[in-house]
Amino acid sequence: MSTSHVLSEPVIRPQSKRFSLDGLQKWLPKLVLAPTMLITIVCIYGYMAWTTLISFSNSSFLPSYKLVGFKQYIKLLDNDRWLVSSTNLLIFGLLFIAICLVLGIFLAILLDQQIQQEGAIRTIFLYPMAISFIVTGTAWKWILNPGLGLEKMLNDWGWSSFQFDWLVDPQMSIYTLVIAAVWQSSGFVMALFLAGLRGIDPAIVKAAQIDGASKPTIYRRIVLPCLRPVFFSAIIVLSHIAIKSFDLVTALTSGGPGYSSDLPALFMYSHAFTRGQMGLGAASAMMMLAGVLAILVPYLYSELRGQRHD
Amino acid sequence: MKKPLQPGRWLIYGILILFALIYLMPLIVMLLTSFKTSADIRSGNLMSLPTEWVFDGWIKAWGSACTGVNCDGIKGYFWNSMQMVIPAVLISTMMGAFNGYVLAKWRFRGSDLFFSLMLFGCFIPFQVILLPMAQSLGYVGLANTTAGLVTVHVIYGVAFTTMFFRNYYVSIPDELVKAAKLDGAGFFTIFFRILLPISKPIFMVCVIWQFTAIWNDFLFGVVYSAGDTQPMTVALNNLVNTSTGVKEYNVDMAAAILAALPTLLVYFFAGKYFVRGLTAGVVKG
Amino acid sequence: ADKGEVEVLHWWTSGGEAKSAAVLKEMLEKQGYGWKDFAVAGGGGESAMTVLKTRAVSGNPPAAAQIKGHDIQEWADLGFLTTLDGTASAEKWEQVLPKVVSSVMKYDDKYVAVPVNVHRVNWLWANPAVFEKAGAKIPTTWDEFIVAADKIKAAGLIPLAHGGQAWQDATVFEAIALETMGAELYMKAFKMHDPDALGSVKMVETFEKFRTLKQYIDKDSPGRDWNIATNMVIEGKAGMQIMGDWAKGEFAAAGKKPGVDYICAPAPGTAGMFTFNIDSFAFFNLKDANDAAAQQALAKTILSPKFQEVFNLNKGSIPVRLDQDMSAFDQCALDSMATFKAANTSGKLVPSWSHGLATTSQIQGAIYDVVTNYFNDDKVSATETVDKLVRAVKSAM
Amino acid sequence: MATLNIKQIRKRYGKSTQEILKGIDISIDNGEFLILVGPSGCGKSTLMNMIAGLEEVSGGQILIDNQDVTHVAPKDRDIAMVFQSYALYPNMTVRQNIQFGLEIRKMPAAEIEAEVERVANLLQIDHLLDRKPSQLSGGQQQRVAMGRALSRRPKIYLFDEPLSNLDAKLRVEMRTEVKKLHQRLGTTIVYVTHDQIEAMTLADRIAVMKDGELLQLGTPKQVYETPANMFVAGFIGSPSMNFIDCLIKKDENGLFTELANSQQQITRLPAPDYMIDYLGKSVVLGLRPEQITTPQPHKQTDKQVTRGQFEVLVTEPTGPDVIVEVQANDQEISCRIDPEHPLEIGQPIELMFDCNKAVYFDKSTEQRICPQNSTLPAPTKASAA
Amino acid sequence: MATLNIKQIRKRYGKSTQEILKGIDISIDNGEFLILVGPSGCGKSTLMNMIAGLEEVSGGQILIDNQDVTHVAPKDRDIAMVFQSYALYPNMTVRQNIQFGLEIRKMPAAEIEAEVERVANLLQIDHLLDRKPSQLSGGQQQRVAMGRALSRRPKIYLFDEPLSNLDAKLRVEMRTEVKKLHQRLGTTIVYVTHDQIEAMTLADRIAVMKDGELLQLGTPKQVYETPANMFVAGFIGSPSMNFIDCLIKKDENGLFTELANSQQQITRLPAPDYMIDYLGKSVVLGLRPEQITTPQPHKQTDKQVTRGQFEVLVTEPTGPDVIVEVQANDQEISCRIDPEHPLEIGQPIELMFDCNKAVYFDKSTEQRICPQNSTLPAPTKASAA
Numbered sequence A: 001m002s003t004s005h006v007l008s009e010p011v012i013r014p015q016s017k018r019f020s021l022d023g024l025q026k027w028l029p030k031l032v033l034a035p036t037m038l039i040t041i042v043c044i045y046g047y048m049a050w051t052t053l054i055s056f057s058n059s060s061f062l063p064s065y066k067l068v069g070f071k072q073y074i075k076l077l078d079n080d081r082w083l084v085s086s087t088n089l090l091i092f093g094l095l096f097i098a099i100c101l102v103l104g105i106f107l108a109i110l111l112d113q114q115i116q117q118e119g120a121i122r123t124i125f126l127y128p129m130a131i132s133f134i135v136t137g138t139a140w141k142w143i144l145n146p147g148l149g150l151e152k153m154l155n156d157w158g159w160s161s162f163q164f165d166w167l168v169d170p171q172m173s174i175y176t177l178v179i180a181a182v183w184q185s186s187g188f189v190m191a192l193f194l195a196g197l198r199g200i201d202p203a204i205v206k207a208a209q210i211d212g213a214s215k216p217t218i219y220r221r222i223v224l225p226c227l228r229p230v231f232f233s234a235i236i237v238l239s240h241i242a243i244k245s246f247d248l249v250t251a252l253t254s255g256g257p258g259y260s261s262d263l264p265a266l267f268m269y270s271h272a273f274t275r276g277q278m279g280l281g282a283a284s285a286m287m288m289l290a291g292v293l294a295i296l297v298p299y300l301y302s303e304l305r306g307q308r309h310d
Numbered sequence B: 001m002k003k004p005l006q007p008g009r010w011l012i013y014g015i016l017i018l019f020a021l022i023y024l025m026p027l028i029v030m031l032l033t034s035f036k037t038s039a040d041i042r043s044g045n046l047m048s049l050p051t052e053w054v055f056d057g058w059i060k061a062w063g064s065a066c067t068g069v070n071c072d073g074i075k076g077y078f079w080n081s082m083q084m085v086i087p088a089v090l091i092s093t094m095m096g097a098f099n100g101y102v103l104a105k106w107r108f109r110g111s112d113l114f115f116s117l118m119l120f121g122c123f124i125p126f127q128v129i130l131l132p133m134a135q136s137l138g139y140v141g142l143a144n145t146t147a148g149l150v151t152v153h154v155i156y157g158v159a160f161t162t163m164f165f166r167n168y169y170v171s172i173p174d175e176l177v178k179a180a181k182l183d184g185a186g187f188f189t190i191f192f193r194i195l196l197p198i199s200k201p202i203f204m205v206c207v208i209w210q211f212t213a214i215w216n217d218f219l220f221g222v223v224y225s226a227g228d229t230q231p232m233t234v235a236l237n238n239l240v241n242t243s244t245g246v247k248e249y250n251v252d253m254a255a256a257i258l259a260a261l262p263t264l265l266v267y268f269f270a271g272k273y274f275v276r277g278l279t280a281g282v283v284k285g
Numbered sequence C: 001a002d003k004g005e006v007e008v009l010h011w012w013t014s015g016g017e018a019k020s021a022a023v024l025k026e027m028l029e030k031q032g033y034g035w036k037d038f039a040v041a042g043g044g045g046e047s048a049m050t051v052l053k054t055r056a057v058s059g060n061p062p063a064a065a066q067i068k069g070h071d072i073q074e075w076a077d078l079g080f081l082t083t084l085d086g087t088a089s090a091e092k093w094e095q096v097l098p099k100v101v102s103s104v105m106k107y108d109d110k111y112v113a114v115p116v117n118v119h120r121v122n123w124l125w126a127n128p129a130v131f132e133k134a135g136a137k138i139p140t141t142w143d144e145f146i147v148a149a150d151k152i153k154a155a156g157l158i159p160l161a162h163g164g165q166a167w168q169d170a171t172v173f174e175a176i177a178l179e180t181m182g183a184e185l186y187m188k189a190f191k192m193h194d195p196d197a198l199g200s201v202k203m204v205e206t207f208e209k210f211r212t213l214k215q216y217i218d219k220d221s222p223g224r225d226w227n228i229a230t231n232m233v234i235e236g237k238a239g240m241q242i243m244g245d246w247a248k249g250e251f252a253a254a255g256k257k258p259g260v261d262y263i264c265a266p267a268p269g270t271a272g273m274f275t276f277n278i279d280s281f282a283f284f285n286l287k288d289a290n291d292a293a294a295q296q297a298l299a300k301t302i303l304s305p306k307f308q309e310v311f312n313l314n315k316g317s318i319p320v321r322l323d324q325d326m327s328a329f330d331q332c333a334l335d336s337m338a339t340f341k342a343a344n345t346s347g348k349l350v351p352s353w354s355h356g357l358a359t360t361s362q363i364q365g366a367i368y369d370v371v372t373n374y375f376n377d378d379k380v381s382a383t384e385t386v387d388k389l390v391r392a393v394k395s396a397m
Numbered sequence D, E: 001m002a003t004l005n006i007k008q009i010r011k012r013y014g015k016s017t018q019e020i021l022k023g024i025d026i027s028i029d030n031g032e033f034l035i036l037v038g039p040s041g042c043g044k045s046t047l048m049n050m051i052a053g054l055e056e057v058s059g060g061q062i063l064i065d066n067q068d069v070t071h072v073a074p075k076d077r078d079i080a081m082v083f084q085s086y087a088l089y090p091n092m093t094v095r096q097n098i099q100f101g102l103e104i105r106k107m108p109a110a111e112i113e114a115e116v117e118r119v120a121n122l123l124q125i126d127h128l129l130d131r132k133p134s135q136l137s138g139g140q141q142q143r144v145a146m147g148r149a150l151s152r153r154p155k156i157y158l159f160d161e162p163l164s165n166l167d168a169k170l171r172v173e174m175r176t177e178v179k180k181l182h183q184r185l186g187t188t189i190v191y192v193t194h195d196q197i198e199a200m201t202l203a204d205r206i207a208v209m210k211d212g213e214l215l216q217l218g219t220p221k222q223v224y225e226t227p228a229n230m231f232v233a234g235f236i237g238s239p240s241m242n243f244i245d246c247l248i249k250k251d252e253n254g255l256f257t258e259l260a261n262s263q264q265q266i267t268r269l270p271a272p273d274y275m276i277d278y279l280g281k282s283v284v285l286g287l288r289p290e291q292i293t294t295p296q297p298h299k300q301t302d303k304q305v306t307r308g309q310f311e312v313l314v315t316e317p318t319g320p321d322v323i324v325e326v327q328a329n330d331q332e333i334s335c336r337i338d339p340e341h342p343l344e345i346g347q348p349i350e351l352m353f354d355c356n357k358a359v360y361f362d363k364s365t366e367q368r369i370c371p372q373n374s375t376l377p378a379p380t381k382a383s384a385a
């Protein structure tokens, strides 16, 4: 081995240069995060502040800055449709997130069993995401419509007692949204979990097998708990989808029958933009955010704390 | 020696196929409809086969359907969408990857707080930011340009991509980063040489998410794009969402499937990166 | 084109409409102006309005945008609109446009918008074959309507094709309201928002009649698009539909002939009355002088008889020009034109609130909510609903 | 407690053509303690994994209690295993890691608690029970891995280098615990280790593997004293056995070989009579370092003991002893010297060779040359490689 | 090559109040080979990580070449490290793993290739260069981890139990390679090991840690022969030193202590004169197993050597020796016996005690009792704990 090797000589860097390099290295992570920080501060929190301002104004057709205190909020709470849409969100959100998670995990686990044609099946599960609801909404409307779709088809095939008229039943219409939303999003949850499953160290699974755990137990007790960060991602994504469900409602029920399947996003949009009640729309957006805050913050807190201990 | 196929495997395949069929149902309806004539659609059952298979819907959707005064179908919008989607997906994914990397492996005081703030921020309804964003874009001169649209997609996509990557990276052992640090690798080298190569699955998840979200986005597309750079979805919407006038469902369905093709391709090709167990056997314990 | 360019925001995107727009473009280009198309379809222009607002806020509004009814006043009020008075006087719009129409187009007595067409909303579309089968005749009054509907129902068919969407509910409700309340009270309630009129007995009656309709509608109607409903009439599954004259396009597309395969009649009890819906373009302040010139040219072209003819033939509506040559139009359109002119003088020409011609979008939306909720929720009574209506309108003002 | 029969087990990873295990045959009695040794990468862990059912078998059979379990799921084999890589459950605390297997087997909660306490005490990790694996040191993690296995009472224990990351003192303690456990429960144990002392003190039998083949299977004494071939001889024992090329000669006192020092002075080493067949031939003499020491007067009378002067090349003090390399027959030979003894590099030292346990190997086959009528059992398998 | 000064280094993980390192002071000379030993979990890896800059320092300073590097980024410290947990890059082949650090430091491609070849050869992993880490056995992975460090020429090498998963033979070879490397390059090395022989043969100095404190820092000989306290004495050396409670007595021949066997027959062990202060007091006598053997005639004349009969409790053959436990002063005492010697459990055996290297400890402080004018340097730090 040649001792004249470049590396064998201790590299003594000039103090000043070394210092500045160090400084840069130390700041790099923050530097990299800086654009996102800026974006977050301006384009999210800045606009959020703006929206807050608007929610206290009497803005109607376009923003105005004449403040009116809590008037818009009072109006909002007095609004039947808002009450309906916020309860709907609760029902829809819970069901949608729960079903998507269960189905997503279930399918991911099945797909993880060294399935032939995995690629094709995975694409089938995922494809609903790809197709814009602008159009699929029509297809779903047909399928769910008792006079056109599933009910008629099964009736035609001889199962005459089959009845499925949720779409036109104001009591049930919200659940059709759940069906369509699950259809659209569960594939992504599946993909998210599949990616997570693929990162699990097989040795751990082996250890559990040796411990005598059956496949379901291994998944329940070992693998899924290891996927905590994935759950975290999935829950955030799903609740985000739930809260912002707009295309879906517009396409499938437009909030109907009546406004029985209205959701806050639709409420907010139609008031802020279509109906020229920007103040009210802003107020509803703030209420939505407050709701999210109440649910999300404890979750975020526990999740981020929990991970620090791992 | 291959083990015999057990009944359990049959069950698994059975369930998978059943679900695949359920998932496929709307697509089947759409496909069948796209091959029907208008008259056929008006009269027939939605699950019934077309009395006569016609490709008019497809041809029209692709090349001659009107989406405004231009009656060239949706083909011209593909390129518009591509121009927007590709940079937006790449930039937001890369930013997300970097952010996730910092938030998972280079934590500093307040980084967790920032992450929470960012996540919370993405729950802001996009509708409320339309106007202030428009104003800001106008201010910086990006209003109604593709660059502006890309910017908007990046801004509102980056929270998610960051989350995906961060949550993926927290479960990758810190020892890898430590080893690379000692090997003399700096911030970027560690990222590009060590972490990125083992991020394929999450990268794909991210791309799937972003590509789909941006490709299918209508709201930002319609609001922030200029007239002749409108993305696909605006065209599709124009094709489909007429409130007055005659609806041609076969064209609509064909257009929708055509519009989804790039995304489907992404899914299919993304798929092979869902490889198994990349970190296995890296770190003892 | 160095002569200036207009960017036009509109939601004429499908079939015939798009072709009409193309004609407009062509006519403009022939004059040497450029046309930058900006089509945004959806929900009666909801998306287009959103786009328009953001464009305006970001400081580059289009040259012209398809804006309807009351919104024109709002935009003008905010100072976004430019005046077309020059063109108007040159083209003598005052003479050719009916007053009801031109008043909608003016802000502060200045033209800021140009009308394209006039839709009649209170039409009843009927399939004569169904009526024949059921032994019914085309109703002209509410009572006749009930009789006919009962007969069709007895014949095992759907009497009224309807799509359960808020605006369709409102369209039907509006027709009943006009029938029940008469033009004067209608105007008081829906244009002036007189609480007495809104809370009147007639209003209660309107709601009650509205509910009786439900029994003539099939249970699958919620969410149905209007044209699917129209198709039910075309195919003879249903007997009638109450819908604006744009429904004619569906009949035409199915190759049906007016008077033979289908019948257009005024909605029951509204003969001689005319609920109008006007499509129009408003014109925005532009910085570039060339573009502003192009803008004026566009305004002129829209009101040109040639475009009026082409466009309205496609759209099913009637031209706004009183001096229009109607020879190319079908019977329904001729009827419509005649009624329009007559109603204009008899005071039975009323703006359609359900299509945003009578009132602000806030109030329109508030009424939508009340109407559609009532129609879908059998538990609320008509009186309760009327109370709610009064409150909702008040809170939206 | 169970018997374990491994029959012609073969293994090939994935699509590669290379065989990792080339037909291993081992049968282990009820309650036997088998130690697997072999160079790194020879296939020990692979074999363990296959016994446990964690790797597909490419050929051969595995029988537990005479039942073919080749295709039985790991969970149904009733085996506990300590993984070389620990494979702790990262999401669980130490306590949960240990009790997981017990919960699965539906042990009552109170018993589980007691058992966890007991095991944690034994492994000296009781203060760590509520930590996550990532918060433990390497040796602590290894002990948790050990605890996970020890808390169970399976038919067979598999230990894959379970003590490699423990300090010497703890390792001795743990070794004793394993021995006690084995004595108390009599469970069949297969144990991989690289630690000579562990192998020698724990094993009922030792299996020596190399490149996927089994070279020798015998008691520690057999393997140590009568290795089947040069590989085993060199592999077992640390420092390694000295292999000295020499010629078998004969004089009136019988057979002998010669060692030349750097000055070409000759020391004669007596050779056993059964080497007569190799008279005049070159063989390899195997002498362990502890058989080459400073002269010990009480052994002087032994006929099998001789002395000679050799030049010191290297000295390596290990604490209790000094390993000294000297030059003999132009080779380096290690010997074990009392640290008290004065040593100087380059200087001669007087050495005593105890040939009682010297072994001889055929130079071409590398097999040990056995006494014709030896009472020692022949090695189970003689590799011709 | 560099000096390394560790000054009052403290470490606390996260928000926990428990100090893992409690003020460690070590200074290492240019080119010195320091071995860190200590019980599992005592903080060795933590200290290594802090030297490398991979863990935040909670208190104290680290100086390399007299430059404060406490807050310098790891990559600027020019250190190579072998991780206890390997930490191989999973996406890279073995070759890429090894050359990564060289590429980063912009070594020319040809040199890299040569270097990888060299290291791979040395570590006997040349046939594995194109495999991914997950396709390697435990020992092979460890060698790759080793290769990653050895391919570089840093100022300081840190090795954290680098050979723990290798077989004995390979370990000896690797040990030699490390020694050669050190001799050739003279790089400063800090090395953690649990292997006694490794510690004794490689180290210039050994640092013995316990619970985050440094108990003794000295040459292998110092640590082995004059341990600072009972902990060090018991920790270094395997089997462990025997600690025998006994009284210091005196007769005409000088000081002595007594060992009683199970029949209460007394054996006298001579004690050194400096123990006079403890006359009549109870002390702990430390005798290593290799100092208790079967009688060796050539030592009989030594005054410090005595003999006695003791009952055999347990025998443990380790190959070269048998470790025998006998009962003395109601304690179990290990001694190292020639495997030839006939042994029977329960029967007495005659033992020879060589008290030349016996050490004595104060019973309450557990510190070694030093000769007043000892020439041996005092231990760097005497823990009062």
Ligand SMILES: Nc1ncnc2c1ncn2[C@@H]1O[C@H](COP(=O)(O)OP(=O)(O)OP(=O)(O)O)[C@@H](O)[C@H]1O
Residues within 6 Å of the ligand: D134, D135, D136, D137, D138, D139, D140, D165, D167, E013, E014, E020, E038, E039, E040, E041, E042, E043, E044, E045, E046, E047, E084
């Ligand atoms: N991330 C952590 N959080 C809390 N405690 C930790 C963490 N890492 C290590 N420890 C604790 O710090 C102590 C020292 O750990 P360290 O890894 O330095 O031990 P070690 O001396 O290397 O032991 P071993 O020989 O077992 O590897 C241990 O008791 C361990 O439990």
Ligand SMILES: Nc1ncnc2c1ncn2[C@@H]1O[C@H](COP(=O)(O)OP(=O)(O)OP(=O)(O)O)[C@@H](O)[C@H]1O
Residues within 6 Å of the ligand: D013, D014, D020, D038, D039, D040, D041, D042, D043, D044, D045, D046, D047, D084, E134, E135, E136, E137, E138, E139, E140, E165, E167
């Ligand atoms: N997944 C794999 N794919 C291909 N080869 C593999 C794989 N796993 C192990 N091997 C190879 O199989 C051989 C045996 O590996 P094994 O882990 O059984 O060795 P080992 O005897 O346990 O070694 P060590 O003492 O180093 O742990 C090794 O040469 C290794 O490189």
Ligand SMILES: [Mg+2]
Residues within 6 Å of the ligand: D044, D045, D046, D084, D160, E137, E138, E139
């Ligand atoms: Mg192994």
Ligand SMILES: [Mg+2]
Residues within 6 Å of the ligand: D137, D138, D139, E044, E045, E046, E084, E160
């Ligand atoms: Mg350690």
